[in-house]
Amino acid sequence: MKIESIHSQRINLPQIQLIAVWAAEKPENRNELWKLLYSPERQISVNVLWVLTHLPKSEHEWLLSKQNELIDTLLQETDTSKKRMLLHILREQEYDMESLRTDFLDWCLTNINSENEPYAIRAFSIHLAFRMCRHYPELLAELQQHLTMLTLQTLSPGLISARRHTFNAIKKTLSKNFDPSDPYFYAESS
Numbered sequence: 001m002k003i004e005s006i007h008s009q010r011i012n013l014p015q016i017q018l019i020a021v022w023a024a025e026k027p028e029n030r031n032e033l034w035k036l037l038y039s040p041e042r043q044i045s046v047n048v049l050w051v052l053t054h055l056p057k058s059e060h061e062w063l064l065s066k067q068n069e070l071i072d073t074l075l076q077e078t079d080t081s082k083k084r085m086l087l088h089i090l091r092e093q094e095y096d097m098e099s100l101r102t103d104f105l106d107w108c109l110t111n112i113n114s115e116n117e118p119y120a121i122r123a124f125s126i127h128l129a130f131r132m133c134r135h136y137p138e139l140l141a142e143l144q145q146h147l148t149m150l151t152l153q154t155l156s157p158g159l160i161s162a163r164r165h166t167f168n169a170i171k172k173t174l175s176k177n178f179d180p181s182d183p184y185f186y187a188e189s190s
Helices: 003-007 013-025 027-036 042-052 057-065 067-076 080-091 102-112 119-133 137-152 157-174
Strands: none
Touching (some): 003 027, 042 080, 057 067, 080 119, 102 119
């Protein structure tokens, strides 16, 4: 499969799914795909991110091993589509107390109230900020302040939903009826 030629043009969902299966077959395939993420051609890097969002669950551990690189890429990214897909991938990952990236947390908190960012990026930022803050009551308090400030803005239904679900999750967390290591905790609070 000549993966770069496929990625240099617009591709559709069936093609994305085929490439995702191909990438999951061998580590060499994943590595070849990963290198293309940093292509100077926008279409190639967007397509690669789209494939990464469709990798099978068996590849989540591999993506988790790339977490810091994904975060570094996100923090430098200016393209809205790429940021949205990077956030989608990062939302599926866990964040340990020991390896909390404060630069990433700050980025998420800043984007929650940034009216310059699209609603989807802001909603992803809310979810990710909670995933990182849930181990620390003082960070949860800061997140609550950011969410409270959102009431001063016009919000999309998605942003309203993310805010409401996160407030509920914070309430559960602070009531101590939770296990912060449970990867399904946030989903159950929805």
